Amino acid sequence: MKLGKSREDYLEAMYILKRQKGYVRNFLLCNYLNYSKASVSVAIRGLVAEGYVIKDEHGYVELTAEGKKIAKKVYARHLLLEEFLELIGVSPETANHDACRMEHTISEESYKKIQELVRKMKEENTLNEEMKLTN
Structure with a gap:
């Protein structure tokens, strides 16, 4: 429902x-x-x-x-969407505002793909940071 x-x-x-x-x-x-x-x-x-x-x-x-x-699902969507938007350069204020609107309408398929992309982006950022420290 x-x-x-x-x-x-x-x-x-x-x-x-x-x-x-x-x-x-x-x-x-x-x-x-x-x-x-x-x-x-x-x-x-x-x-x-x-x-x-x-x-x-x-x-x-x-x-x-x-x-x-239901609340936990909506909140998790919000946090992920906000994180994704910030990772691609959106300001924190705008990311929070947009995530509030997106969390209610995004399809499960799109949500899962963004989830995968955020995980990959974070892994890549971690690797880049580790490489900077070793150089």
């Missing part, structure tokens, strides 16, 4: 915030995503109803196993 960009962004943000802060609450999502309280509340209710998120009586939000699986 395709969640769409907005829901994927919420799940990814929750995953990142949980790693950074150790917890997630609506106000953290508002600040992180720069969305209104009302928008975040509606989105969280939807994600709870769909089984991707659990919200406890104290207002803490947790990803379910399925929500975490």
